[in-house]
Amino acid sequence: MKIIGALEKALLILDKFSFEKPEWSLAELTRELGWSKPTVLRLLNTLEKYGFVNKNSTTKKYHLGLRLFDLGSIVAGQMDVRAIALPVMRKIRDKINEAVYLNVILEKERVCVEFLDCSHTLKASVNIGQRSPLYVGASALVLLAFHEDRERIIRELELKPFTPTTITDVETLFHRLEEIRQAGYAISWGERNMGLVAISAPVFDRHGKIAASLSIGLPEVRAQKEKLELCIKLLQWGGGEISSQLGHQACKLD
Amino acid sequence: MKIIGALEKALLILDKFSFEKPEWSLAELTRELGWSKPTVLRLLNTLEKYGFVNKNSTTKKYHLGLRLFDLGSIVAGQMDVRAIALPVMRKIRDKINEAVYLNVILEKERVCVEFLDCSHTLKASVNIGQRSPLYVGASALVLLAFHEDRERIIRELELKPFTPTTITDVETLFHRLEEIRQAGYAISWGERNMGLVAISAPVFDRHGKIAASLSIGLPEVRAQKEKLELCIKLLQWGGGEISSQLGHQACKLD
């Protein structure tokens, strides 16, 4: 499969922009990507002409452009998972008053596509659109555990630790995924953010493939046994509810 | 300013995708764009590799990919106009119970960045991310009337009619914009959608530049004189409110 180099470079430039670093200067990008200045500049000019990036005319720094917002909105409109999930998520959030969020797989990462806040001062908070590796946290592990290409994906992962409890070797990862598949849900204790507990259950589409993971995030201090059990119950109910609305048949023959 | 052709082509491909037509086959794109099949295919392959488009493996048709969703979310996070406008928009909607929306300029078009529904069965309904020309409808005309480069932009516009009341010659457009600037708001009667009335007022940023247009859309049958006057009052209040929160000084010296 042939790839267009110039376009690939442009996409790699766009990938550099994130919530954490939404502004880049020409020099920063050339350093980071290791290409010549004119090359990066010409690509940025082209991206700017079509509104994919914008240049601040005083600081000369670039940030992502509005055209990405409207293209993103088209994608959002197509993601019926989101529309279906939202009312279910609201119910769960209102029952338990903790942050509820929905993640899907994108390439070798997970992306948060929906998030509902709760009324606590100390609480989990995720940005919609935020990405994170596929091996850290309950939401990610659920996505991985039920994914049909999990073995290939795992082979391509680099298991870098985020916290002391992050899984860092393939053996334990496989073992953990097997447990999750049997239990039908996952719990993680501070794998990505210290002090944060996450519980997550799978959502399946009409073909029985994993479509998303539905999760609750809360601080350890509020994670008593009974509460966790309620979380599991709510998420399994919610996951099943969304799955069936997506056309998934709960009882399938094997 | 040098432009990279291959990248430009890829961006033109992305521009083909819309709410109305979110799925394209290779053949359709080659016809529409007038390039050779291998060219379009290679560009699509590259876009697909990075998640900017996705190919349905059974129908072989392409649709926009999830990476655009998360890049779009980053842009959405930066648009403080939206966050500031939302509570103001809610107040207006609750007062009048008609659709309220917020538009910004993107290149030579307007884009809807926020939309609030109302409880009527017959009502205006806009998709967030939806684009439309800059010379049709009150929202667009307000954006144009207060834009510093309006003369250049207008020169590059092609005034095609949407309905019998759409403005189609430059002379009347200029005249209309002048009226809008003096009045401080705009009303349009079915310029884009027959039977739909729109009222719109400007939002300015801290530099006094036009940041957005705040609008109400309602069917003609509910557009009585007193109601329109209330709309104008609400939008001018709202526009001023959002502008001042963006750092705009209402009284500036000239």
Next chain:
DNA sequence: AATGGTGTTACATATAGTGTAACGATTAAT
């Protein structure tokens, strides 16, 4: 069978993207 429509691969040509180098314009340091 035969046609017209797909999507895909191979290959030679010349276009067009590439880096080096030099240019002003700022900003930081002496």
Next chain:
DNA sequence: ATTAATCGTTACACTATATGTAACACCATT
């Protein structure tokens, strides 16, 4: 104040690479 360093930008020659033509396999109708 003068230098030095770093920024963004432009010019130009080279060769890498994006390009279209053509032929391929595949699935539909007819």
